[in-house]
Amino acid sequence: MSTIFGIPTPALYGQILIGLINGSFYAMLSLGLAVIFGLLRVINFAHGAQYMLGAFAAYLLLNWLGINYWLALVLAPLVVGAVAVVIERTMLSRLYGVDHLYGLLLTFGLALILEGAFRYWFGAAGQPYAAPSQLTGAVNLGFMFMPIYRGWVVIASLVVCIGTWLLIEKTRLGAYLRAATENATLVQAFGVNVPLLLTLTYGLGAALAALAGVLAAPIYQVSPLMGSNLIIIVFAVVVVGGMGSILGAIVTGYVLGVLEGLTKVFYPEASSIVIFVVMAIVLLVRPAGLFGREE
Amino acid sequence: MAVGTEYLAEQPKLRTSAIVLGAIAIAALLAAPFFFYPVLLMSILCFALFACAFNLLIGYVGLLSFGHAAFFGGAAYFTAHAAKVWGWEPLAAILLGVAGAAAMGLVMGFLAIRRQGIYFAMITLALSQMFAFICLQVPFTHGEDGIQGVPRGHLLGIIDLNQPLAMYYVTLAIFLFGFFAIWRIVHSPFGNILKAIRENERRAVSLGYRVDRYKLGAFVMSAALAGLAGGTKAIVFQFATLTDVQWQMSGEVILMTLLGGIGTLIGPIVGASLVIALQNYLAASDFPVTVLIGIIFVICVLLFRRGIVGEILEFTKRRSKGAA
Numbered sequence: 001m002s003t004i005f006g007i008p009t010p011a012l013y014g015q016i017l018i019g020l021i022n023g024s025f026y027a028m029l030s031l032g033l034a035v036i037f038g039l040l041r042v043i044n045f046a047h048g049a050q051y052m053l054g055a056f057a058a059y060l061l062l063n064w065l066g067i068n069y070w071l072a073l074v075l076a077p078l079v080v081g082a083v084a085v086v087i088e089r090t091m092l093s094r095l096y097g098v099d100h101l102y103g104l105l106l107t108f109g110l111a112l113i114l115e116g117a118f119r120y121w122f123g124a125a126g127q128p129y130a131a132p133s134q135l136t137g138a139v140n141l142g143f144m145f146m147p148i149y150r151g152w153v154v155i156a157s158l159v160v161c162i163g164t165w166l167l168i169e170k171t172r173l174g175a176y177l178r179a180a181t182e183n184a185t186l187v188q189a190f191g192v193n194v195p196l197l198l199t200l201t202y203g204l205g206a207a208l209a210a211l212a213g214v215l216a217a218p219i220y221q222v223s224p225l226m227g228s229n230l231i232i233i234v235f236a237v238v239v240v241g242g243m244g245s246i247l248g249a250i251v252t253g254y255v256l257g258v259l260e261g262l263t264k265v266f267y268p269e270a271s272s273i274v275i276f277v278v279m280a281i282v283l284l285v286r287p288a289g290l291f292g293r294e295e
Numbered sequence: 296m297a298v299g300t301e302y303l304a305e306q307p308k309l310r311t312s313a314i315v316l317g318a319i320a321i322a323a324l325l326a327a328p329f330f331f332y333p334v335l336l337m338s339i340l341c342f343a344l345f346a347c348a349f350n351l352l353i354g355y356v357g358l359l360s361f362g363h364a365a366f367f368g369g370a371a372y373f374t375a376h377a378a379k380v381w382g383w384e385p386l387a388a389i390l391l392g393v394a395g396a397a398a399m400g401l402v403m404g405f406l407a408i409r410r411q412g413i414y415f416a417m418i419t420l421a422l423s424q425m426f427a428f429i430c431l432q433v434p435f436t437h438g439e440d441g442i443q444g445v446p447r448g449h450l451l452g453i454i455d456l457n458q459p460l461a462m463y464y465v466t467l468a469i470f471l472f473g474f475f476a477i478w479r480i481v482h483s484p485f486g487n488i489l490k491a492i493r494e495n496e497r498r499a500v501s502l503g504y505r506v507d508r509y510k511l512g513a514f515v516m517s518a519a520l521a522g523l524a525g526g527t528k529a530i531v532f533q534f535a536t537l538t539d540v541q542w543q544m545s546g547e548v549i550l551m552t553l554l555g556g557i558g559t560l561i562g563p564i565v566g567a568s569l570v571i572a573l574q575n576y577l578a579a580s581d582f583p584v585t586v587l588i589g590i591i592f593v594i595c596v597l598l599f600r601r602g603i604v605g606e607i608l609e610f611t612k613r614r615s616k617g618a619a
Contacts, residue, residue, distance in 0.1 A: 037413075043413045043416070043417065091593065091597060094597060095596070095597075098600065100412060100413055101359050101412065101413065101416065102596050102600065104359075104413060104416060105549065105553065105592060105595075105596050106592070106593060106596040106597070108546060108549075108592060109588075109589045109590070109591075109592025109593040109596065110589065110593060111589070112546065112585050112586070112588055112589030112592065113585075113586050113589035113590060113593070114589075115585060116583040116584070116585030116586035116587075116588075116589060117583065117586050119583065119585070120583040120586065228542075232420055232421060232424045232542060233421075233424075235417040235420060235421055236417075236421040236424075238417065239410070239414060239417055239418055239421065269432060272428040272431075272432075273425045273428050273429065276421050276422065276424065276425035276428075277425070279418070279421055279422075280406050280422070283406050283407075283409050283410070283418065284406070284409075287409040287410055288410075
């Protein structure tokens, strides 16, 4: 068996793959956070809860209504996005005039409510969610066996990330969005409905989180706490990348995921803290983040 | 973010009434264990001190730390280890917890003050989560079990803390010491500079203050006082577990302060009392506490951002202005 630095290569590739998968979720979630923060100036603490809601929506659609994975992939983000739109209209929009920290506190409270309620109904244990039959099994890549579902997650997340990036950088809606990020008052003066844009942005960000949740359901199981543990890591990813750039959020997500996977191979004890250590180093060297601008 | 309420000091009449109220409050605290369950009261005192320490940072410097559980829970671990494994005298063990929390505050603060506002909150949250992961893995914390059966011991080798009343009065003394320390800090020249930074950081810089050093100083003090609360809690409850270092605890202390009134001296005490009493009350029912805490959060943020004490002060201020 071949080895690299004394590590058997299958183990190495296996951990890199797991790292890529985790990185896919970091990228999708930090992307949504960055989009929301860019326009609303709100750190969406409920992002983890919305990711969890996405996974639960898929689980409940399957178990209560018999709706399969592929439809859930479309329906769950729509449902969660709709819930987010209601939250933005009824609560978040009242806080745009006050300190941005209140937005963080409000979404933190919402996250506690959602997680507490689901924990109350479903217990803390994870519920299994089977991968669709088309994506079960594994392929031999020559150097390793890869479960098809995991490959699908990496590809799907790349498509989602690039799609969102294109939406923001290349479409008219994205142009409005970027313009409103720079100067909302001026854009409104040009006749663009900025409050609607804010609502849609929050809905879109939440829908992205829910989509990530559906993709995650067959890998991590569906549990009420799946989001809260992830969201703190994603915050660290966001601090490392800096929230100025969409592309930066995506790249940082994947790179840190892989780095975490590699740490699991070479020094497993540190794997749960490596991203935080990177964050500390970045703060020392480049406080604004790798892709961020000093504000 | 904060509600400026230094106005008590400006009004002689109110100042006298504040002193009278303070005296009544201390008398009530001295008599309280004869009417209420001492363990509940001690729990309230520990969390009230924790919330006051947190409030020092958010209320008077305007920094929202989402990682104060690390200092509270970290100190609890240090104190519990010193008291149980090394057999230290309880006060010395608590002081070790304070020193440990202050050292952690120095490191975390040094990193976190490099960014402002929302980033500061996220960085403190991430660093405290890192500490929680470390606590889960290092052997001395005993992982999921925590450090159990910590002896209360004899204070200075004389007073037996296994007596509930003795433990209560020691806890009360520690709480009053911590509260007085915060009062002194807030009303010192140092505290005034902190408030200047809160109101307008750039202006404080242009006046020649090294803002970063003041922020770091306040962060370390706040961490040390949170550690005082955590260390005391470890002696009172005789255990230290992962619950105290996790982000939910950081959220709880934010809630206590927000509910009582950010930037008011007694707001955090009111908030902590309400939250602890509520948790105690709900412990018997099967209603999920997290949901209720979340609901209170949402209501506070949407409806009364000044908190209970802050709103009352604002009301009396408006009324006295109307009368004049």
